[in-house]
Each structure stands twice: as C-alpha cells, then as structure tokens.
Amino acid sequence: MALIELKNVIKVYKSQAGNVTAVDGISASFEEGEFTAIVGPSGCGKTTLLNAIGGLDRPNQGTIKIEGQDIAALKDRDLIDFRLQNIGFVFQAYNLIPVLTALENTAFILELQGVSKKEREARAMELLEAVGLADRAHNRPNQLSGGQQQRVAVARALASRPRFVLADEPTANLDSRSTETLLDIMANLNQREKTTFIFSTHDPRVIDRARRILLLEDGKIVMSK
Amino acid sequence: MAWRNIWRSPWRSAVVIGAMALGVWAGIFMMGWATGLNDSRTVSMLDDNVGHGRLLSGSFDESQEISAPLPALPLFLETLSTDTTVTAFAPRIVIQAMAQSGSGAAPVMIYGIYPNAEQSVFSSARKIPEGRFLEDLFADEVVIGQELAKRLEVGVDDRLVLTFQDVEGDPHTALFYVVGLYDGASNMLEETLLYAPALNMAQQTGLLDSSAMASLSGSPPAFPVAHEVCFRVQDPYAMKPTLERLSIQDGLRLEQVEQRSTIHSLETLAFISTPIVIKDWRSISPELAYADNVMAQSLLLFMTIILLAMAFGILNTMLMAILERTRELGMLMAIGMNRRRIFSLIVLETILLSLAGLPIGLLLGHGTLVLTSQTGITFESVEQGLAEFGMDATIYPVTVPEFYLPIAALVFVLAFLSALYPARKALKLNPIESMRVL
Numbered sequence: 001m002a003l004i005e006l007k008n009v010i011k012v013y014k015s016q017a018g019n020v021t022a023v024d025g026i027s028a029s030f031e032e033g034e035f036t037a038i039v040g041p042s043g044c045g046k047t048t049l050l051n052a053i054g055g056l057d058r059p060n061q062g063t064i065k066i067e068g069q070d071i072a073a074l075k076d077r078d079l080i081d082f083r084l085q086n087i088g089f090v091f092q093a094y095n096l097i098p099v100l101t102a103l104e105n106t107a108f109i110l111e112l113q114g115v116s117k118k119e120r121e122a123r124a125m126e127l128l129e130a131v132g133l134a135d136r137a138h139n140r141p142n143q144l145s146g147g148q149q150q151r152v153a154v155a156r157a158l159a160s161r162p163r164f165v166l167a168d169e170p171t172a173n174l175d176s177r178s179t180e181t182l183l184d185i186m187a188n189l190n191q192r193e194k195t196t197f198i199f200s201t202h203d204p205r206v207i208d209r210a211r212r213i214l215l216l217e218d219g220k221i222v223m224s225k
Numbered sequence: 226m227a228w229r230n231i232w233r234s235p236w237r238s239a240v241v242i243g244a245m246a247l248g249v250w251a252g253i254f255m256m257g258w259a260t261g262l263n264d265s266r267t268v269s270m271l272d273d274n275v276g277h278g279r280l281l282s283g284s285f286d287e288s289q290e291i292s293a294p295l296p297a298l299p300l301f302l303e304t305l306s307t308d309t310t311v312t313a314f315a316p317r318i319v320i321q322a323m324a325q326s327g328s329g330a331a332p333v334m335i336y337g338i339y340p341n342a343e344q345s346v347f348s349s350a351r352k353i354p355e356g357r358f359l360e361d362l363f364a365d366e367v368v369i370g371q372e373l374a375k376r377l378e379v380g381v382d383d384r385l386v387l388t389f390q391d392v393e394g395d396p397h398t399a400l401f402y403v404v405g406l407y408d409g410a411s412n413m414l415e416e417t418l419l420y421a422p423a424l425n426m427a428q429q430t431g432l433l434d435s436s437a438m439a440s441l442s443g444s445p446p447a448f449p450v451a452h453e454v455c456f457r458v459q460d461p462y463a464m465k466p467t468l469e470r471l472s473i474q475d476g477l478r479l480e481q482v483e484q485r486s487t488i489h490s491l492e493t494l495a496f497i498s499t500p501i502v503i504k505d506w507r508s509i510s511p512e513l514a515y516a517d518n519v520m521a522q523s524l525l526l527f528m529t530i531i532l533l534a535m536a537f538g539i540l541n542t543m544l545m546a547i548l549e550r551t552r553e554l555g556m557l558m559a560i561g562m563n564r565r566r567i568f569s570l571i572v573l574e575t576i577l578l579s580l581a582g583l584p585i586g587l588l589l590g591h592g593t594l595v596l597t598s599q600t601g602i603t604f605e606s607v608e609q610g611l612a613e614f615g616m617d618a619t620i621y622p623v624t625v626p627e628f629y630l631p632i633a634a635l636v637f638v639l640a641f642l643s644a645l646y647p648a649r650k651a652l653k654l655n656p657i658e659s660m661r662v663l
Binding site for chain 1: 230233559
C-alpha cells in the first residue's frame with residue numbers, strides 16, 4: 001500500500017472573477033522514503049496540493065488516503081490530531097515561535113504530544129546536532145540567520161518522527177550556501193531516518209537533488225519522472 | 226510560553242500591568258478611606274449620643290409615652306454595674322417638647338439626665354465650649370446645642386420656655402435658664418437635643434409624685450427614675466454576651482413578678498410586668514448599622530467598576546496581540562496545536578497579564594493605607610459639611626485586608642471573561658488563510 005494515495009483530487013476556489021480550479025483531478029501516489037519535488041510555475045497549484053495532502057484544506061472532490069485512512073473524512077478536531085501525529089511541516093518563512101529557543105522550538109511538537117521533558121529534550125538535541133546547530137540550542141530565532149532558522153524548522157518537523165514531511169518552498173528565502181547545507185541535511189535525514197520528504201519548489205537546486213519530480217501545470221500533473 | 230508571550234511587547238505589557246496596579250491601588254485606597262470614614266462616623270455618633278446599648282420599657286419603646294418609665298430600674302442598674310463588660314451607664318428621662326425663646330420656637334427632645342452619669346457615657350455632655358454643664362438635679366437649668374442656640378438666638382444665662390406634656394397628658398410649661406452650650410458631633414442633633422436635670426423633669430412631669438419627691442430629701446437613691454438607661458461596653462462590635470445577660474436578668478424578674486402577682490394592684494402589676502427592650506447600637510440607630518452593612522458591598526461594587534474598566538483595556542491589548550500573531554497562531558494550528566490548547570494559551574496569557582499588576586497594586590494600596598492610617602487625611606475645605614454628618618475633618622483610613630482575597634478573585638474572574646473574546650477570535654482563525662503559505 002502506498003504511503004499517500006490521491007485519487008481524482010479537485011480543489012476549486014470561488015472568487016469574484018469566477019471559479020478557479022487550483023487542483024484539477026490529480027491522482028498520484030507517494031511511497032515511504034521518497035524524496036519528491038512538486039515543481040511548476042507560480043499559480044500552478046503546488047501549494048494547494050500540499051495543503052490538501054497535509055489536511056490543511058479539504059478537496060471539493062476525490063480522496064486522499066494516508067496509509068489507507070481517508071483524511072477528508074476526518075472531523076476537524078481529528079484532523080488536527082492526525083497532523084500532529086503523522087505530518088511534519090516546513091514553511092517558506094520558517095515560522096518558528098519567537099519566544100522559544102531553538103531547542104524548545106524543536107521540542108514543541110513533542111510537548112504537544114505529551115512526551116516527557118527529558119525525552120523530548122534528548123530528541124530535540126539529537127536533531128539539532130543532526131542539522132549542525134547543537135551549539136545554538138539555547139538561542140532564540142532572532143539570534144539565528146535565515147538558514148539556521150530553517151534548519152531548526154526542519155529539526156522541528158522531524159522531532160516527532162512523522163510519517164512524512166511537507167516542505168513548501170523551503171529554500172525560497174535562503175542563499176546558495178544555506179540551501180546546499182539544508183538540502184544535504186534533509187537528504188541525509190531521508191537516508192538515515194527513512195523520512196519521506198515532499199517539496200513544492202521551483203528552485204533548480206532542489207529539483208537537482210530530488211529523486212522524483214512531479215511537474216504541475218494548471219492544476220494537473222503533466223510530467224512525472 | 227504564555228508568560229514569555231506577554232513580554233513580546235514589553236512596553237505595552239508594562240503599561241497594562243502598571244494600569245492594573247494603579248487601578249487596584251486606587252480601589253484599595255478608596256476602600257480603606259471609605260471604611261475609615263464610616264468607622265470614624267460610627268464611633269463619633271456612638272460616643273456623642275447613641276451609646277453602645279440601651280434598656281427601656283417595652284411600652285415606652287412603642288409609644289414614647291412619658292408615663293412608661295423603665296420598671297425595676299435598681300435591679301438593672303445593679304446588673305449593669307456588676308457586668309465587667311459594661312464600662313459606664315447613664316439613666317435618662319426622655320420628653321418631647323417645644324422650646325421657645327424671644328426669637329423663635331423649635332421642636333426638641335429633652336434628655337432629663339443625671340449629669341455625672343451622662344458625662345461618663347456621652348462625649349457631647351463633656352464638650353461644653355460655652356458656660357458649664359448641669360450640676361444640680363433639681364435646678365431650672367438646661368444645656369442646649371450650639372446650633373439650637375443659633376436658631377433660637379439665645380446664649381448662656383438667657384431664658385428658654387419649654388412646653389411638654391405631664392404623665393396625665395396635660396400640657397405643662399416651664400421656664401429654664403441656659404447654663405451652657407454643648408458641641409455635638411452632628412449639627413442635626415445639636416438642633417434637636419437638649420439636656421435638663423433628671424429630677425426637675427421627673428417632678429414637673431409627675432413621673433415622681435410629691436410623696437416620692439419628699440422621700441428623696443433624706444438619702445435619695447442615685448437614680449430614682451428613668452425612661453431608658455444608655456450604656457457603654459468595652460467593644461461595641463462584640464456586645465452579644467452583655468445583651469444576653471441582661472435578657473436573662475429580665476426573664477428572671479418577670480418570673481418573680483408572676484410568683485408575687487397577688488400582692489400587687491392590677492395597675493402596678495401591668496407596669497412591673499412589662500418586659501424591657503434591650504437594644505444594641507445597630508437597632509438604636511439603624512442608619513449607622515445600615516451604613517456599616519452596605520459599606521462592604523458598596524466598596525466591592527466600586528472595585529468591580531474600576532476593574533471592569535481595566536478588563537476592557539486588557540481585552541483590547543489581547544485583541545491586538547492576537548492580530549499581531551495571526552500568522553503564528555495559524556502555524557500552531559497547522560502543526561497540530563488543538564483548539565483547547567490555543568484557548569488555554571490565550572486565557573493563560575490574559576490572566577497572567579492581569580494578575581501581574583495585582584500584587585503591586587495590593588502592596589502599594591496596603592502601604593498607603595498603613596501610612597495614612599497614622600497621619601490621617603484632613604479635608605479643611607469641607608470641614609463644615611463633614612460636621613453636619615457627625616464627622617471630623619481628619620479622616621484616618623484603615624487597612625482592609627479582608628478585601629484583598631475578594632479583589633484577587635475579582636481580577637481573576639474579570640481576566641478570564643476578558644480573555645474569552647480574543648480567544649474566540651483566535652479559534653476562528655483558518656490556518657491556511659492565517660499563514661498565506663502552506
């Protein structure tokens with residue numbers, strides 16, 4: 001069974017100009033351990049597709065099954081819990097909690113899951129070491145560079161050992177060196193922890209490192225390789 | 226995390242905490258000041274004229290009939306004099322009358338008093354700025370209040386005509402000389418109450434007949450007749466045991482009257498078998514008791530209004546905080562923070578923000594009250610107005626620790642209520658719209 005299975009997913013937004021079909025009948029599946037990039041021009045539906053896979057947005061039609069569980073059928077409350085237990089998120093703008101240190105940010109999801117303080121700090125430190133930021137564990141986000149913040153965000157996404165990580169243009173705000181470092185780290189974690197990564201991106205450096213590429217145009221997959 | 230969130234905007238939070246501290250300080254100070262004002266007025270009125278307790282016959286209490294003196298007076302005077310909690314007592318004859326001078330007339334209440342006893346209980350009998358107090362129990366002399374003297378345009382050594390009813394209900398007019406003016410705690414009382422010698426009034430009203438009067442010429446009892454006996458106790462706020470002892474004494478007396486009923490005429494029996502009425506100052510002067518009772522409630526209401534205004538400020542601050550953190554709240558929801566946790570976070574932040582100012586305000590308020598309770602606060606500009614209500618121009622606020630816990634609870638409840646709307650706003654956020662990305 002595929003880790004993620006999409007069947008004829010359609011998402012239509014209503015606007016004053018009329019209906020906009022952001023995702024137009026996409027069917028695809030993602031296996032465990034994939035390192036996949038969803039690419040395409042702006043407005044092609046990359047983010048909408050990731051939102052739907054991540055349970056942040058409900059499709060108008062079609063099913064999204066994660067390990068056989070149809071997430072569109074879950075109630076809002078259950079969906080929040082599903083995200084907490086199964087999905088890691090990395091955002092374009094890092095979105096760390098400014099009042100928490102790198103260690104606390106990394107451990108935050110484990111805290112939400114009710115993991116003991118000792119256990120979550122050990123896991124958070126392990127991940128900060130993996131992303132090369134153990135020495136910055138007690139720094140707050142405003143004391144870190146953009147690249148460092150995004151590495152903390154990756155550590156946070158992986159802290160709870162999610163079934164997969166969704167990353168929306170994770171390198172969009174990073175310079176070349178930070179991008180390379182981040183990609184090395186994610187590729188390494190993908191290998192080491194067998195974590196599934198799905199990116200949306202139009203950054204050629206990310207596309208070069210992806211092992212699978214889905215090309216989207218006008219809400220449809222036009223190429224898969 | 227909630228505590229750290231408060232300090233994202235240190236200045237804004239400091240202003241809110243400072244405002245809360247200031248509001249609590251002002252409220253506490255007002256409470257201490259108002260309680261001090263009320264206590265001052267109560268003590269002043271009790272000392273001046275009301276006394277702490279009073280005994281009177283049931284029929285006199287109902288009708289103010291001059292012919293209903295207190296039965297078994299010696300028995301009760303002995304009880305009072307042996308009671309260790311009673312510090313002084315003063316028997317009085319009470320007569321409603323009309324006072325006339327060459328310039329006018331005024332309705333008055335004559336207190337037929339035994340001077341030494343009266344002075345031991347009431348301060349108004351001791352404060353005689355002009356002339357002297359009464360000395361002779363039979364003299365045609367009166368001491369009147371300064372306000373009544375002004376109204377009737379009389380002074381020391383002037384004459385005053387008093388018209389009143391005797392025990393038969395017949396009108397009686399007598400001429401008296403003003404020998405002194407007293408300074409009462411209240412202008413209203415100064416205008417209506419005057420002192421005359423007890424035995425003179427007893428004779429003129431017929432409370433003591435000629436044979437009784439003749440018997441007084443030998444070795445008279447100290448207090449042969451009275452309508453009421455006023456008394457002072459050590460603590461006017463703890464006089465229940467004293468009242469109970471007096472009540473038991475009256476019960477025993479009535480039992481004895483019943484056993485010996487055959488030896489009395491019906492008229493005498495009716496008189497001596499009248500139960501006495503025992504009053505504490507709360508029932509003598511219901512307005513003082515009322516002020517005392519409603520004071521706490523009024524002060525808490527006042528505090529609630531202050532804190533309610535503060536709550537709106539806190540609500541506004543939290544709304545701004547939610548608005549500024551829309552993106553972050555959306556992210557928290559996206560990564561799996563459920564509604565209950567978001568709600569708890571906002572409520573906790575609001576409560577912490579509100580409670581942070583509370584101890585500062587309480588400490589400042591308490592400190593101010595401790596200081597001013599020693600120095601007092603003088604309101605010279607309204608001295609006369611305060612005197613009208615029997616109060617001194619210098620008010621001594623008192624500390625009010627009994628209110629601190631209710632105030633803390635009030636702040637907590639209002640903080641919780643003011644958190645509800647911002648929390649509801651936060652819960653309505655949509656993660657995608659809030660973040661605008663993923």
